[in-house]
Amino acid sequence: MRRRTPQRNVPFAVIGSIVLTGIIYILLQVAFIGAIPTELLKDGWGGLSFSNSAGPWAEIAIMLGAMWLAIILYIDAVVSPADTGLIFTALTPRLSYSQARVGNAPSAMTKLNKKGIPWFGLLITFIVACFLFFPFPSWAKMVGFITSGTVISFGSGPITVAALRRQLPDQERPFRLPGGDVLPFLGFLAANLIVFWTGWDTNWKLFLAMALGYVVLGLHYAFSDRSKIPPLQFKSGWWMILWLGGLAVLSLLSNYGEGAMGVLTFGWGELVCTIFTAFVFYVGIKTRLNSAEVVANVENTKETAAEHIDGE
Template sequence: MSTPSSLTLEGKLRRDAGIVGLLFASTTSMIGSGWLFGAYHASRIAGPLSIGSWIIGAVIIMLIALCFAELAALFPRSGALVHMSHASHGEGLGQLWCWLLFLAYVPVPAVEAEAIVTYANNYLPWFIRPGTSGLLTLTGFVTCAALLGITALLNLMVVRWLLNVNSTITWWKVLVPLVTIVTLMTASTHWDVMHASPDSYSLSGMFTALPAAGIVFSYLGFRTAIDLGGESANPHRTIPLAVIGAVVLAAVIYILLQVAFIMALSPGDLAHGWSHLSFKGEMGPFAGLAATLGLGWMATLLYIDAYVSPGGTGLMYVTGGSRVLFAAGEMNAGPQALTRLNRFRIPWVAVLVMWVVGVLFLLPFPAWQQMVSYITSVTVLTYGLGPIALMVLRRNLPDLKRPFRMWGAGIVAPLAFICSNLIIYWTGFKTNNFLFSLLAIGFVLYAFHYHFIARRAADDFGWPHIAWLLPWFGGLWLLSWLGGIGGGRGVIGFGWDILVVSIWSVVVLLLALRSALGSSETSAMMARMDSTS
């Protein structure tokens, strides 16, 4: 283990990641527990319209990913999402955003571990409480904690070794869904099920399924290539290619999986409508369908994959989250201990924090769908800053050399921001009320520490640059309360809610641009970050 003094001299990450390693890092982050459960939950919410849900989700995520592809090439550093917020709105927002990113990353390995034990519970009924919607037993909790520990230990390897392990896992994770698609389509005998029970689903379900069924959650992993940017030998070229390529690959697989899942259903499975879709083995949906169709070998393959796919995704999210924490220490948004590296130049303290806090997240969200709703909402919230940061940098540094320049940024970036807010709204009031309450408490604690414990000057906090967060977060909370999704009051009907959220998003975007740093301040912040690279 390196000593703290040597870390000061050698505190640089290795640049061993190539295009294939980064592409597979993002791909394996996207093809995890979402493919095992997403099609089932989407079918219950939106029926055959769930196919449209995956298409819409892919389009929305691609809009966001295109913004980040340009930004990532400008910030080829590990934990780049932290640095982007510093460059657009200063240190105050950067420090707040760092911890928002941490809250988005840290629960994902936990939800992937829970996906593993949920599938395993079909043949080892020790992990899930009978008669519940996925609540963990004590044995299940301890097992999930142990699985998180394994991903943390693997993350202490040299990044080249880690990505080699991940590349092997990713080949498996891509091939098994493809085999599943072809096999289910070939074996299916009820192709007309697409038209069954048309009264048991609605058009609104196609949109609410985006967060509720884990569709957006499944696509969110594209950011892993960005997080590992500081460990790539040629980040300006490899990061945009990896980000865009991973989204396209995952979208094709997920859309075809949804089609194959629906085709494999029988009319009896839909006897009580799509919302009450039920069949033997539904706790492991694809494996259950395979068994029903007499494909025992495929069911066995899927039970094996239920370890590999979520495990690989959890592995990469521990990697990405630890790099965000590393960047937090690097930019003084967190303790300097987060930048400590082991002899392989891996931020071991950050990895340890990811494991400890990840275990805690098994407590308040002890079921896959409950955790997915929270993760989707907070992650998309953090992504919302990307389009804003892109527009600020385009305005403040128009002549800056951009290795990847997105066409039509003036249209794509606002659309990406609007879509981010719509996804948060569609998550529903119950989840958003928890999320924004948590953020409010966290902000108050942070401000108290800053002003009264650290006793730093109020002018340095950056109030002029972060005040726009109040109408953004507060407005989304209010609209969610007025809407009719997930416990809302139902004052705003479907269709009108999309219009209102879109208009409010434009207002917030204008406030954010007005509150951003000036050209000289952005240049100074970029120079400061370059000095630490």
């Protein structure tokens, strides 16, 4: 049997996939720049525009007479988003199902059909996905929204890592991330800057959606039996509101995206975002649960999940 070595495999998988993807994208950009006809650059790069709805690659392929390549790109323009949509459609009901199992979502989310599919969560996913088409006039705007949402979902991870190191310092870990708090802070900063650069015209929809999520969570806790759900632990989680609310204000004050106030110009905005990131990083770690509370929460979660299993 092959020996598992997380200390080697985890960095190789994570860093290797990023490096490989980066190389592919760089080579694509080199090919794109080299394939652009000279006459299209008479007004400089700022005057370069493509009207093809399938993207610039397809239009260049048509200009060069490579119709076979254009057809492949057209097919890919349909298959790739459909593939991503299928993954998220299958994943989201399972996430809501797991949250309901531990008491963080309505118990209706745990309902399964004969094939073991959480049909109620799938129905909610379909309805919410349909509504998301209304505020986005183009595919590019929706992609920006999804990108910011994905980055936000990963943004809390660095603070979690830094907090867990202090909560359970002696916990056995097959893989240990080097660098102390440096790498978690840089990861948190990168997430905040990506959202900051996305622009207010996209971010306001993202923060509104997250605010509605907090409303739903609050209503769930307000009308649920407190003995059957885990404690909210607001004293250790309020930094999330500080983080998201502050990031929304910074995005509004920036000069990125339509509707932004333009108070924080290039350079100054990034500096303020960095200072804000350091402050939230400190608050998130400072307000963490202590070791005893972490162990108690784990036990409560196990008991809640066990109760759901017994009730099925």
